[in-house]
Amino acid sequence: MKIALIGDLHYPSVVINRPEVLKARDAFFEHLLTAFLQTEADFHISIGDLTNVGELSEFAYVFNKVQSCGERVRFIHVMGNHDTYTNAKAEVLAATGQEPYGLIEADEANLILLDTARETVTDWSGFMEDEQLAWLENAVRQHPDKPLLVFAHHPIYGTTARSQETMMSLHESVDLRSILNQHNGTGLYFNGHNHINSIVEEAGWYYVQTAAPLDMPAFRLITIQNGQVDVELVQLEDEKVKEWADIVSRHMPFYEPYAPAAGDEFSLSLSVRTKQGYSIVDEASR
Structure with missing residues (x-):
């Protein structure tokens, strides 16, 4: 089983209106999305901030690329804070056909x-309603013998890089850890939001940003x-x-390039060996 995973795409419908910026935007996202969607995988998952300001035209650009691939690509998008800047979640979900x-x-x-x-531009921390948390508690208990892979936009506070900075994680009042820890098998939590690669192990869970x-x-x-989960980084060189x-990143609103x-x-x-134990390996050792 293979999963292609992308986070914080931030496709912008609006950039500085200069020919070289517009040309760079179109070329970059065409090249990146083509590479991502042409990667053979059972699922292609976006972990939030697919769009820069949540305009329906921004979603349409990406989903048109997906639809051009036909049934070969099963694309799933989870919501990020930028995805709700312009429209309510219900409108976005209706337009994209996502859950x-x-x-x-x-x-x-x-x-x-x-x-x-959240559905606000002033608080970009993460939050989960009680209804979703109750659903999650039941879902986590399903098939404890199988690896559990969780995909969300926000990291859990105090896990991956920058997650202790203001509004750079799920709000501390949401006790997601205690729910995830009810799963006895291998667990991996994938998130974006903080614009930096980071992998952290904590209490049998792996947090991958x-x-x-x-x-x-x-x-x-x-x-x-074969009882193993491998996560690699596919770089466009x-x-x-x-x-x-x-x-593009220097000429669009609501985006600050992050050098590290x-x-x-x-x-x-x-x-991660799901039966015999766990090990982290870096790219150089592959």
Whole structure:
């Protein structure tokens, strides 16, 4: 089983109206999305901030790319805070045909998709309503013998890089840890939001954070087979792509480039043996 994972795409319908910026935007997102969607995977998952300001035209751009791939691509998007800047969640979900949260029971693992976004531009921390938390508690208990992969936009406070900064995590009042820890098997929690790669192990759970492609043109590929979960970083090495990303990120609203996006050497990849134990390996050791 393979999952292609992208976070914080921030596709902008509005950038500085200069020919070189518009050209760079179109070229960068065409190149990145083509590479992402052409990657063979059972699921292609976006962990929030797919759009820069939540305009329906921004969603339409990405979903048109997805639809052009036909049934080969099963695309799933969980909500990020930027995705609700312009329209309410209900309007976005109606336009995209997505669900707010859900459970996918596959042979190799259970996948849980969470909605941690608020509907406000003034508080970009994460939050979850009691109804979703009650649903999650039941979902976590399903098939404890299988790996559990959770996908959300916001990190849990005090886990991955920058998650202790103001509004850079799920609000501390949401006790997600106690729910996740009810799962006795292998658990991995994937998030974005903080624009820097980071991998942290805590109490048997692995927290995997993915940088924004505008800061580091890349996405993650998750492979689950033979009792092992491997997470790798697929980087776009073309210098032209990096140049386009730099131009766009410096000429769009509501976005600040984050130079340390790559993170440390332990944030690039992860290998978890679901039966015999756990081990982290860096990209250089592959």
